[in-house]
Amino acid sequence: MELVVCIKQVPMVSELPWDPATGTLKRELAEGMMNPACRHALEAALQLKARQGGRITAVTMGPPMAEEVLRQALALGADEGLLLSDPAMAGADTFITSRILAKAVKQCRPDFDLILCGCYTSDSETAQVGPQLAEELDLPSAAFVEEIDMKKNRLIVSRFSDGFIETLEMKLPGLVTVSTQCYTPRYFSLAGIEAAFPDGAPIRTVRAGDLGLDPESIGVHASPTRILKVYAAGADKENIVLRGAPKQIVDHLLNRFGDRIGGAMGKDIKKNRN
């Protein structure tokens, strides 16, 4: 099988140092790591390859340092890496990212059978790139899959979907996004990569021009959305302080915020008439 795994490098937030004065993350010190869901997708690909044979191409779009996640993918058992890196691609949103990935796959692996993506990234969580890539390449897709198998020439996947456990059969070529519930990723040693590729890692860097992409069509400006402003989530917090007898406090709380609390519970909380 010709497998393509899309991988993103994300900041390793949980390991970030804290600023004890402000209690915030020192994000600029973030080290990159392979997005957790992408590791699950890669693991799913490795297991498919072990059963079906074939080749795995790992693709990432990002700054030059994103090559690191491709090296990890190779150490884990991917056969080739494709680094899509170009200043013109900086700031791409999901809409543009899926356009670039689609172009790269079409050009570099036109004979692919299956594309695997992580179901979402830990730094943005939109979960959009997979389905939009399927749309770009006119593929059937299944998002958030838990299990993948082949039966004759069809892919069989299962997933949890809105209270149902679904088993689906998909024609190939196709695309899946892999959830983080199954396919526990194996550990890798970077020493492995030197052994596997004594002549250097087979990683190819691809620029916007190589893909025939007009910089105008992939920059920040090409995105249909605009960010108006970014602000701290807590900045608008009122920090209301309540004191007094417990009963009074609770009355006040429920009269004022009962709707909000009830909304989260899916029940109505009556207001006291007073």
Place this chain on the structure above:
Amino acid sequence: MNRKNEIWVFGDYRNYFQNRVTLQLIGRAVELAKEIKATVCAVVMGHDLDEWIGEYMAHGARRVYVVEDPSLKEYDAETYAHLTARLAAAHSPEILLVGATSFGREFAPRVAKRLNTGLTADCVGLAINSDGLLVQTAPSFGGNLLADIVTPQQRPQMATVRPGIFKEIPHNYEAKGEVIRIPLPKDIPARRIRLIKSVRQTQKPQKIEDAAIVICSGRGIGTQKKFNSLYELAELTDAEVGATRPLVYAGWADHEDLVGQAGKNIRPKILFSFGVSGAIQHTAAISGAEFIIAVNKNPQAPMMKMADVAICADAGQVCAALIRELKKRIR
């Protein structure tokens, strides 16, 4: 193009009894529609749809676009996206809102791509600004920040929203509206995915990471008996109970319930925090909480500073009063 000025809400009815996000979005759309003088419409596809058409009208939709056919009985993101994009191209709605269900999260990005328009995922707020644009507020950068996003040119302006953010309007079965039935196009592409089996999931026990309400307790709760009474409060509010490290070490709570750097990350809509000081190893894991109600004797505790509502009182007493009052008030 002849714009009818409509706000569309995609009718996602599959798991209706657990998930009323469509009604919640219609509720919000009714508010937004007042500001841009738009008509709130629902779009629904599938088979045997009368029940949902009635529900959407009763909850605020004034027009319902319906594509009904036995072949649409099973949810299919690709087919539904194809149909929705065609309908939207024909009717040019200003706004299209989709619930961030498992289905919606696969369906909406496809529709947006087909229509060449923007999509903001998992919005926590929707409003109309002075330019008449839909301001889509979404968490960004790991949930510590919020971003206000607009789609200036392309139409429709699209957003997905998780269940529970907005409130549905109480039903009114007298409400009238227009039903527009669209025949299934003949040239609809064949399905490339076949549903082999679909089994209703047995209700899994709720996990603290997914809970809409979490009650988190720290050492300030005082006694194990008072700590245990939090489970009664949790039962009343459909909440999960979490704990800080001292309580786990004391054996009052399991390691499974530990909230913090060494335990679970949570992102509830409501976090009740009882007798927690707010050490960074704990608060690092609660930054995704949307609304925090903290109870602590010490108003200077960091946990009180980061709360929306800081209750300066004894944790055990407030818990007892909440239980008494909620029993009277919950309908």
